[in-house]
Amino acid sequence: MNLEETIRIEGGRVLATLIRFTGDIHLAEDAVQDAVVAALGSWDTDGVPDSPAAWLTTTARRKALDRLRRESKRSVKEEEAIRLLDEAPPPDDGRDDRLRLIFTCSHPAIDPTSRVALSLKTVCGLSAEEIAAVFLVKPGTMRQRLTRAKAKIRDAHIPYRVPEDHELPERLQAVLVTVNAVFTAGHHAARGSFDSRVDLAEEGIRLACLLVELMPDEPECQGLLALFLATHARREARSGPDGAMVLLADQDRSLWDHAAIKEASELVDRALRRRRPGPFQIQAAIASLHGLAPSYDSTDWSQIVQLYRALERLQPSVVVRVNRAVAEGELAGPDVALDLLEGVESDWHLLWAARAEMYRRLGRLDESRRCLHRALSAEVNESDRALLEGRLVALASIES
Secondary structure, X not given: OOHHHHHHHHHHHHHHXXXXXXXXXXXXXXXXXHHHHHHHHHHHHHOOOOOHHHHHHHHHHHHHHHHHHHOOOOOHHHHHHHHHHHOOOOOOOOOOHHHHHHHHHOOOOOOHHHHHHHHHHHOOOOOHHHHHHHXXXXXXXXXXXXXXXXXXXXXXXXXXXXXXXXXXXXXXXXXXXXXXXXXXXXXXXXXXXXXXXXXXXXXXXXXXXXXXXXXXXXXXXXXXXXXXXXXXXXXXXXXXOOOOXXXXXXXXXXXXXXXXXXXXXXXXXXHHOOOOOOHHHHHHHHHHHHHHOOOOOOOOHXXXXXXXXXXXXXXXXXHHHHHHHHHHHHHHOHHHHHHHHOOOOOXXXXXXXXXXXXXXXXXXXXXXXXXXXXXXXXXXXXXXXXXXXXXXXXXXXXXX
């Protein structure tokens, strides 16, 4: 594993460990960056170490200690950080570093949008540009949000820990949303190929498992894990031999992980029996229905439509409306889908891709083409761009 791969896959864990030692996101980020600079020289000369992540963690600890010792005036907190960094790494208490970090980033004192963005930056190692693409804002705006969020953690002395049991319920929703963002960033990357950050999807699953262990009686934790398992089960069929994206209708279902789909379905059933339905349980039920269908044509669109209607009542958003419209279109025809999308405005490219597909089915090719061009004007990854451009070529062939 080279340095770039190590940073991409292990950077979040290294940073989370450094934050545990130092209690300071800024200091930890600077120390990790110092370690990366050191690796650029050392690894070229001495070769990549047997454990690149451990090398980065050890080097970053030393760099953080050096930075703290250079300070002539230190706070009590900094003195404690020096003590922790100077000693052998303390044994972990079983609570995962990145889970601690997500709870810290999801503290109620931090703006909701910034919570997710900060977690994507610190836990996942995404750049401000990548996160800006997720939120459809300019990179400069996102950098300002990240800076303010880190300053809030510092100034409000927000602790780096998993909350006590009695605090967990009121913090749960923010953490679920954040872990879902981690998984989504891996399932469909905002930059490059759509599957270029599969490691983040796997990290999301691991964090969801930890949440289920922490709160076994919370059905939304089970729903989140079930959603991830059912969705990730399709990963082997999502790209063709040439790396191009393969949509759900065209996937080879024999490549799906049917054991994971079965596990997800059982998790959903257990969660729903608690009679406290929530958005993640409903999404997991939808994903499970897709996974259990032996073919696209045999999908239970009627039940999926009912679930999307329930989801929109609980959590109305552009994303939910578009997905509901697509499902309603499969059940009742493209006209119904377009009626549902009437008046919906967003720069999200999949809104315009959905409209384009419905217009194509109706034979309204000029309108379909305009929607595809609108989708391509948005911030899209390379895989989505190739798919949309391919649809434009297909439209031209129909007309000719």
